[in-house]
Amino acid sequence: xxxxxxxxxxxxxxxxxxxxxxxxxxxxxxxxxxxxxxxxxxxxxxxxxxxxxxxxxxxxxxxxxxxxxxxxxxxxxxxxxxxxxxxxxxxxxxxxxxxxxxxxxxxxxxxxxxxxxxxxxxxxxxxxxxxxxxxxxxxxxxxxxxxxxxxxxxxxxxxxxxxxxxxxxxxxxxxxxxxxxxxxxxxxxxxxxxxxxxxxxxxxxxxxxxxxxxxxxxxxxxxxxxxxxxxxxxxxxx
Amino acid sequence: xxxxxxxxxxxxxxxxxxxxxxxxxxxxxxxxxxxxxxxxxxxxxxx
Numbered sequence: 086x087x088x089x090x091x092x093x094x095x096x097x098x099x100x101x102x103x104x105x106x107x108x109x110x111x112x113x114x115x116x117x118x119x120x121x122x123x124x125x126x127x128x129x130x131x132x133x134x135x136x137x138x139x140x141x142x143x144x145x146x147x148x149x150x151x152x153x154x155x156x157x158x159x160x161x162x163x164x165x166x167x168x169x170x171x172x173x174x175x176x177x178x179x180x181x182x183x184x185x186x187x188x189x190x191x192x193x194x195x196x197x198x199x200x201x202x203x204x205x206x207x208x209x210x211x212x213x214x215x216x217x218x219x220x221x222x223x224x225x226x227x228x229x230x231x232x233x234x235x236x237x238x239x240x241x242x243x244x245x246x247x248x249x250x251x252x253x254x255x256x257x258x259x260x261x262x263x264x265x266x267x268x269x270x271x272x273x274x275x276x277x278x279x280x281x282x283x284x285x286x287x288x289x290x291x292x293x294x295x296x297x298x299x300x301x302x303x304x305x306x307x308x309x310x311x312x313x314x315x316x317x318x319x320x321x322x323x
Numbered sequence: 324x325x326x327x328x329x330x331x332x333x334x335x336x337x338x339x340x341x342x343x344x345x346x347x348x349x350x351x352x353x354x355x356x357x358x359x360x361x362x363x364x365x366x367x368x369x370x
Contacts, residue, residue: 126324137331143342186349190342197338201331301350304357311360318367 094172096310103303110303114296121293124286131283140198142286145274146294148191151220152255154184154298158227159252162245172306174241175313177248178231179305183298185224192217195269203268212261213269216254223251 121142131138161177164170195214196206208214227247234240262271273279279287328335 123324126326135331136328136335139328139335140338143338147342183349186345190345193341194338197334197341201334297346297350301353304353308353308357308360311357311364315360315364315367318364322367322370 094170096172099172100307100310103307107300107303110296111300114293114300117289117293117296121286121290124289128282128286134202137198137201138283140194141283142290144191144194144198145287146291147187147194148217149291150187150294150298151184151191151217152258153295154180154187155220155223155248155252155255157302158184158248159255162248165241165245166249172310174237174245175306175309176302177241177245179309180302181224181228181231183301183305185221185228187294187298188217188221188224192221199268205268208268211268212265213258213267216258216261220254220258223254227251 125139125142128138130136158177158180161173161180164173165177192214195217199208200206227244230244230247231240234243261267262269274284274287
């Protein structure tokens, strides 16, 4: 079933494929950013939130990426545990700092949006805010665990298990606004509540965030493949 | 394009500034690390 995936999971093939893909993907990311900013800053003020609606275009994509990147780590961790594929370990490890940055951005921009709209920077009792903070700590813990274990094979196994255990937080983040009474507003984009004039710039900015993640993730995987080759060359020489 | 954020400029600009700073610096760091690894590997393979 995953034969096609393993064909490209060969490090040499992966390097060749990404050499071709990266210029196109990064070009598309730059275009999406330019279009997203243009459309976003051209959008009218919201009748309730005024110009703070501009924060929507950077806060929601960062929050979605926070859980999406974790989803990528979970899938890579499953491949790592089941198939023991080296590229799966590298993919999981290299995605984590990106996920941490997106989560930090979601928390910070959310706080900057919450202050003028709710009157507070942070509410500890809010399930969405707290579960997202837990997600940030999960990323930090995952990154720290990779760095703490010297044997890479052992580190990959333990980190994969941690990633799978931490996956329980994803549905909690997603459904927190439905399961509990939260200050954070409910889902408004997929439910069609967002006006078209805001939806278009949001979609373009979301595309930018996805493309940026894919580009940075691919470059980070490529870098780690090279660093592993450097290590093995240096070990061979000594 | 409308850059008048009043009365919320103190919240909107820092949100955009922080996003640009974090994503921009991480992108630059990622590219720098890739280039360093590529250069080091090339020099090792030459040896």
